[in-house]
Amino acid sequence: MSANPSKPKESVERRNKNLLNNSEQEFVASRRKTVLQSLKKLKIQCSRKEVPNIALLGSGGAQRAMVGLLGSLVQLDKAGLLDCILYLSGVSGSTWCMASLYKEPNWSTKLETVKNKIIERISGPGVSWGDALTKLKKYYYGKDFFSLTDVWAVMVVASIVKEIDEHTLTEQRNQHNKDPFPIYAVIDKQSKQSNDGDPWFEINPYEAGYSLSGVFVDTGDFGSQFHKGSKIKHQDEFDMLYLQALCGSALGDEVAIKNDMWQKIKDFFQNETILEAMREDLSGGKSPLISSMKTEKQYIKRFAMDVCEDLSSRSNIWQFDAGISICKCMAEWIWGRKYNFLHNMTDEAVNSTLLQSETRDYIDAGVLLNSPYFSVLREDRDIDLIISLDFSEGDPFMTVRDSAETCKKLKIPFPEVKVPSDEGKKPKDFYVFKGQNSPTMIHIPLFNAVNCGGKFRSYSCPD
Structure with a gap:
């Protein structure tokens, strides 16, 4: 450079x-x-x-x-x-x-x-709790906008990549x-x-x-x-x-999360057994399914409150203030501001x-x-x-199909994407898409019939 x-x-x-x-x-x-x-x-x-x-x-x-x-x-x-x-x-x-x-x-x-x-x-x-807390303090005082991205960085990403990179x-x-x-x-x-x-x-x-x-x-x-x-x-x-x-x-988009959850709920409740369980619950029965859903909702709410209370109850004033800020960010779902x-x-x-x-x-x-x-x-x-x-893990052609569709709307050159319908569940190891006056594209799904030894059953290779 x-x-x-x-x-x-x-x-x-x-x-x-x-x-x-x-x-x-x-x-x-x-x-x-x-x-x-x-x-x-x-x-x-x-x-x-x-x-x-x-x-x-x-x-x-x-x-x-x-x-x-x-x-x-x-x-x-x-x-x-x-x-x-x-x-x-x-x-x-x-x-x-x-x-x-x-x-x-x-x-x-x-x-x-x-x-x-x-x-x-x-x-x-992994990164120690003390180091994570020290880093969170730096984030809290280092900018005008403190958001859940700061918390996510310290509590989740650092634990995955096993370091706090301050470069x-x-x-x-x-x-x-x-x-x-x-x-x-x-x-x-x-x-x-x-x-x-x-x-x-x-x-x-x-x-x-x-x-x-x-x-x-x-x-x-x-x-x-x-x-x-x-x-x-x-x-x-x-x-x-x-x-x-x-x-x-990815958690930053609450609209996408709600839409995804709603679709899963609709798919879930198409099952007749579950619908019957709902009827029993609504008529005064004690459905384990509905009770479980109520418990899950309570758990999520309790978890959010615990995060805030844990930081707010600590003796250092910055931890109290950070706890309040986190609660506000969670209430408004503020990420990456x-x-x-x-x-x-x-x-x-x-x-x-x-x-x-x-x-x-x-x-x-x-x-x-x-x-x-x-x-x-x-x-x-x-x-x-x-x-x-x-x-x-999902449809290995979703990104390329969505890109082709979006590019068509925006009049951006992109190759035509044609994939046989039966290959979505058992894709090959690579695909080449070409078009006029557009980049050529080589699309390589990680989970494919070749990598998975011909035993491809789901979007993860068998043991």
């Missing part, structure tokens, strides 16, 4: 669709030379102008996606293909792998060593000139729920912003307060632990809903689309080939 990173501009930048950030342009020019040499080693001849721009995407899937992406990258390296990758982008669990990799300068040149360090760490002891993305500038360019993807919660604006949001070491609208701010300033495009109040840059929580906060760097700007090319509110909330992109297609489908990135790694 750029040897002399520019000082944060402290202002919002809007660019035409065919123009990348200067630092990214420099990186792409340098990386394409590496790709060219890698292709020559593979005996694939092409001119410098013909070098393909290849993006590797990692889907969500929690720790399974973290380990799955790591293993996939190791295999690409062994096959001599890793240096062909220009961009590496992920959502949710895949970003946990990316964060671990990019801690190491030029990790792709020593991937076997880096892989062993990661495996050793996640197999080792920042901007510190990685200049450290990865031999690695693919990293892009972390989240979504704008309000845009997703209102179904307007541009929900797709990307974060890289240089800038953060809306992928399709083309408006960005320096990553070091993302979270600071802006007015009409100029920074008026600085907030310190969030660290890598918080970024992993931001990318992996940041100052809106587009607040009060005037830009006819940007949806007006993105310009009005003082704050925006950012959450796990997987609740909208479980793969970061839209971070690499920007016209200015000019991607020729997308390698899509799908680590999800």
Whole structure:
């Protein structure tokens, strides 16, 4: 990446669709030379102008996606293909792998060593309660908006990745000139729920912003307060632990959770035995099912209260205040809240809903689309080939089908996706989708008939 990173501009930048950030342009020019040499080693001849721009995407899937992406990258390296990758982008669990990799300068040149360090760490002891509480205190006092993402980072993500990484993305500038360019993807919660604006949001070491609208701010300033495009109040840059929580906060979308729960309830109650149990309960009977549901509801409520009471009852005043704040965040379900760097700007090319509110909330992109297609489908990135790694448990073609449908509506070039209906339950190990004037895509489901030895019964390989 750029040897002399520019000082944060402290202002919002809007660019035409065919123009990348200067630092990214420099990186792409340098990386394409590496790709060219890698292709020559593979005996694939092409001119410098013909070098393909290849993006590797990692889907969500929690720790399974973290380990799955790591293993996939190791295999690409062994096959001599890793240096062909220009961009590496992920959502949710895949970003946990990316964060671990990019801690190491030029990790792709020593991937076997880096892989062993990661495996050793996640197999080792977790973060202590004392360290977690100390980190929560730093989050509580370190920003204007404290949210459930801070709690999630300390209590859940740290326990999964087995560390508290306090480095920042901007510190990685200049450290990865031999690695693919990293892009972390989240979504704008309000845009997703209102179904307007541009929900797709990307974060890289240089800038953060809306992928399709083309408006960005320096990553070091993302979270600071802006007015009409100029920074008026600085907030310190969030660290890598918080970024992993931001990318992996699927619980942040209460609408999606409620819809999913409601569908499960409807499916559940289609069973005649259960319906009969409901009738008995409503007529004065003592149905174990209904009693169980009541107990579960009470448990959830009790758990929320216990979290608040535990922190509020401690002697330190900050713990009392934090407990109250957590209760408020839980009541309003506040995740990933940041100052809106587009607040009060005037830009006819940007949806007006993105310009009005003082704050925006950012959450796990997987609740909208479980793969970061839209971070690499920007016209200015000019991607020729997308390698899509799908680590999800459900329909292995859902993300690619949804992307194709959305791209059609937005008039974004995307290959036609045709999959035989009977292959949804027993997919092959890879699929190639091609289209005119669109990137070619190789889609690779983790759970497939080849990986699972022909004994594929569900979305997990048999023991």
